[in-house]
């Protein structure tokens with residue numbers, strides 16, 4: 001029996017915030033909240049140090065999959081370099097206008113989906129401003145290529161700067177608290193375009209006196225340094241958002257949280273895009289809660305370069321420090337002389353030479369970087385739909401590159417999704433050896449992900465799902481040819497189904513995934529003749 005945190009009576013209702021205390025009634029819960037539970041309820045604490053600025057730690061032991069918080073964006077808009085999107089509903093316009101012949105807002109001329117989007121928040125306010133100052137969007141309307149347009153860098157900062165008028169206290173707090181690395185960004189020359197285009201645009205619309213360059217550029221830098229992507233491919237939405245709690249999480253190349261944006265209710269109001277952060281692995285009380293600002297499935301050189309360019313810091317997390325990346329050898333090459341593993345001598349030094357662990361032969365950084373670029377461009381030139389072509393790529397490069405180099409891992413992931421799922425390779429068409437190849441690939445990937453993308457991370461969960469589907473099909477086949485007893489087959493299939501159900505429940509928290517996951521479930525039920 002559990003007792004009420006206030007009156008000690010028998011209690012059945014659990015606090016949904018922290019899951020740590022129980023109440024017998026709503027009244028007791030409300031009184032506990034007022035007397036102090038609101039301060040201890042959160043599963044995280046915000047701390048600060050010289051290296052990270054603000055960061056989050058777990059305020060109690062957390063299980064994998066616990067929700068840390070949910071929040072809405074304080075401001076949102078097109079990414080700095082965006083392909084054409086509707087400024088009303090933020091859906092991409094490419095599918096609607098393959099030749100870029102967009103519907104134009106009748107007032108300000110920005111591309112929109114249709115007249116209905118002209119009056120949507122937040123476009124309506126910026127549209128009125130632009131119209132009052134005779135500003136017309138000059139984006140070309142008849143070019144035939146799908147490209148990102150620099151003109152979109154005007155909108156998100158404008159919306160952010162409008163907070164100075166509409167929510168001045170929040171705006172001041174953001175300016176005071178958020179890191180921007182604006183001086184480094186300006187010194188690197190990367191803000192010249194913003195100085196030339198964004199500053200006069202904002203000043204024309206909002207006035208030079210209240211919006212001097214020394215405010216406009218830092219505002220853009222705050223967005224660059226702190227925004228999260230709002231990407232919902234099935235809805236066709238792609239933009240950025242400033243989420244004030246989420247951004248406090250600092251980076252680690254093996255994060256212990258993941259996040260997703262869900263769309264709630266109505267079709268039109270941005271307030272319905274909600275960010276959720278949750279743990280992916282158990283986290284001990286006091287341990288730092290971390291997210292990733294980059295792609296964890298890229299090599300150390302690529303991750304560190306990306307972080308330096310976009311977030312202006314040198315990552316020195318445990319994974320970046322370790323030349324073997326926890327024995328996964330995700331960035332390693334094979335030695336030309338002895339086939340030993342070639343790793344960076346000092347992975348935290350971007351100019352470090354590389355060396356074979358076995359024969360100590362040296363390789364210059366330039367040599368390794370050019371090999372990596374060459375490999376990536378070869379991979380990018382592929383039509384990634386043909387398993388044979390991908391298998392050939394793996395075989396061709398297996399001599400010079402470590403088998404779990406992250407480029408190889410990327411290909412293995414594609415293969416593991418293809419086998420069993422795409423035309424010509426559905427389970428009913430798969431030979432025994434290809435089915436076993438899929439199982440082998442899945443097991444190999446899970447071993448790698450356990451070290452660098454563990455727990456409830458999406459990619460690992462996807463592969464767990466695929467592995468257990470393949471094991472069901474394999475068990476069925478073995479049972480049909482009498483190479484496994486009925487009881488054993490039933491036990492294996494039961495275990496697989498439990499894992500598939502767990503994976504399904506993890507992945508559908510991101511509601512966009514629900515339809516896709518339902519199809520995947522239905523498919524395995526049909527194809528394995530369960």
Ligand SMILES: C[S@@+](CC[C@H](N)C(=O)[O-])C[C@H]1O[C@@H](n2cnc3c(N)ncnc32)[C@H](O)[C@@H]1O
Nearest residue numbers: 052053054178179225226247248250251311313
């Ligand atoms: C989105 S902010 C994170 C919150 C920020 N610390 C604050 O106080 O608002 C990103 C900035 O935090 C710092 N940061 C985050 N993770 C870091 C890490 N692993 N190592 C060093 N600095 C980090 C960098 O200055 C980076 O530009």
